[in-house]
Amino acid sequence: GQNIDQPTEMTATEGAIVQINCTYQTSGFNGLFWYQQHAGEAPTFLSYNVLDGLEEKGRFSSFLSRSKGYSYLLLKELQMKDSASYLCAVRPNTGGFKTIFGAGTRLFVKA
Amino acid sequence: DGGITQSPKYLFRKEGQNVTLSCEQNLNHDAMYWYRQDPGQGLRLIYYSQIVNDFQKGDIAEGYSVSREKKESFPLTVTSAQKNPTAFYLCASSMRSLGFRAGTEDGYTFGSGTRLTVV
Numbered sequence: 001g002q003n004i005d006q007p008t009e010m011t012a013t014e015g016a017i018v019q020i021n022c023t024y025q026t027s028g029f030n031g032l033f034w035y036q037q038h039a040g041e042a043p044t045f046l047s048y049n050v051l052d053g054l055e056e057k058g059r060f061s062s063f064l065s066r067s068k069g070y071s072y073l074l075l076k077e078l079q080m081k082d083s084a085s086y087l088c089a090v091r092p093n094t095g096g097f098k099t100i101f102g103a104g105t106r107l108f109v110k111a
Numbered sequence: 112d113g114g115i116t117q118s119p120k121y122l123f124r125k126e127g128q129n130v131t132l133s134c135e136q137n138l139n140h141d142a143m144y145w146y147r148q149d150p151g152q153g154l155r156l157i158y159y160s161q162i163v164n165d166f167q168k169g170d171i172a173e174g175y176s177v178s179r180e181k182k183e184s185f186p187l188t189v190t191s192a193q194k195n196p197t198a199f200y201l202c203a204s205s206m207r208s209l210g211f212r213a214g215t216e217d218g219y220t221f222g223s224g225t226r227l228t229v230v
Contacts (some may be wrong), residue, residue: 042221101153
């Protein structure tokens with residue numbers, strides 16, 4: 001089957017760094033996405049990885065290892081507004097449209 | 112500004128009633144999708160459409176119907192056959208429906224969601 005695993009909840013302190021891990025098992029691989037979703041709102045696109053390595057975008061970075069079926073999202077200089085759910089999503093098949101979403105990791109940032 | 116609009120934001124349905132959720136986009140995106148989000152679960156695909164007048168079932172299509180008469184619009188009807196419709200429904204669109212070039216960002220643009228409750 002196809003499966004995406006990520007921790008249910010994490011707590012971190014304002015100004016700190018937090019790493020949210022995601023492991024996946026899918027039939028084929030054609031890209032991994034991270035989305036941010038505040039409670040009751042739509043997910044917003046954060047990052048996309050299709051090749052191994054680290055993609056940096058301001059305070060957020062995303063890492064991918066295709067051989068390990070593993071990704072992480074790194075958030076630096078945490079702010080209170082970063083409290084949200086972070087969704088890991090994988091597009092399994094080349095040429096495919098479907099994206100499989102993980103259940104999301106709820107991040108709580110405390111002062 | 113371009114975007115994707117869902118309405119209504121909140122919707123209450125009585126037992127045995129059909130309701131329709133609206134989704135409109137002005138991004139000129141070809142593909143549109145409907146997802147359902149339940150607590151503790153990932154987004155699950157209900158229906159998707161790659162082109163006007165064509166749509167396909169996703170993983171949990173039973174009890175739902177859609178139409179794609181215009182590129183901009185992809186309404187979802189929750190029928191009385193859907194036994195557990197209470198959920199948060201998200202509409203999304205993307206530029207490409209097939210094919211994927213390495214290094215391109217082809218994520219979804221999501222609407223703000225409709226929270227449906229059965230009363």
